Amino acid sequence: xxxxxxxxxxxxxxxxxxxxxxxxxHPPPWTYVATAQAxxxxxxxxxxxxxxxxxxxxxxxxxxxxxxxxxxxxxQGRPVLVDCLTLWLTNVMLAGEDxxxxxxxxxxVMAQPSGPWVVVANEVGLGIVPDNALARRFRDEAxxxxxxxAKVANNVEFVVADLPMKVK
Numbered sequence: 001x002x003x004x005x006x007x008x009x010x011x012x013x014x015x016x017x018x019x020x021x022x023x024x025x026h027p028p029p030w031t032y033v034a035t036a037q038a039x040x041x042x043x044x045x046x047x048x049x050x051x052x053x054x055x056x057x058x059x060x061x062x063x064x065x066x067x068x069x070x071x072x073x074x075x076q077g078r079p080v081l082v083d084c085l086t087l088w089l090t091n092v093m094l095a096g097e098d099x100x101x102x103x104x105x106x107x108x109v110m111a112q113p114s115g116p117w118v119v120v121a122n123e124v125g126l127g128i129v130p131d132n133a134l135a136r137r138f139r140d141e142a143x144x145x146x147x148x149x150a151k152v153a154n155n156v157e158f159v160v161a162d163l164p165m166k167v168k
Contacts, residue, residue, distance in 0.1 A: 003113060004149075004152060008167075031058070086121050125143045
């Protein structure tokens with residue numbers, strides 16, 4: 001049954017593992033859509049940590065920008081995990097693209113999943129107000145994107161300290 005589950009949480013909250021567990025509740029094969037780009041050693045290690053948790057039942061697509069098209073191409077009924085929207089948004093902003101248009105398009109695709117989809121994002125609005133305009137814009141754009149996806153999602157969970165809390 002097609003549905004969209006949206007998993008939010010802070011850094012190292014356990015949100016990616018929670019998303020993997022939900023997908024693993026469906027028969028394989030599973031698709032993992034990775035949006036991260038490895039610009040430094042620390043990010044390369046984070047990516048390796050995620051890769052090490054996946055076995056041969058997963059097909060991984062590195063999709064830093066073309067997330068909407070990648071999701072449209074998924075086979076009917078295929079379980080898909082997208083990790084993560086926050087990094088995708090970073091990539092869109094760094095590419096100088098129209099953030100509002102891209103986010104609206106993505107939310108439109110996510111409103112019609114072709115299978116069980118689980119999407120991960122960071123909740124970045126719980127901390128202090130950033131001290132510079134770019135960081136404040138990013139926080140605000142991430143909050144707007146999270147609202148759009150939560151609105152079209154069938155299920156929303158917030159993960160804290162590896163504990164999922166049902167929001168919707």
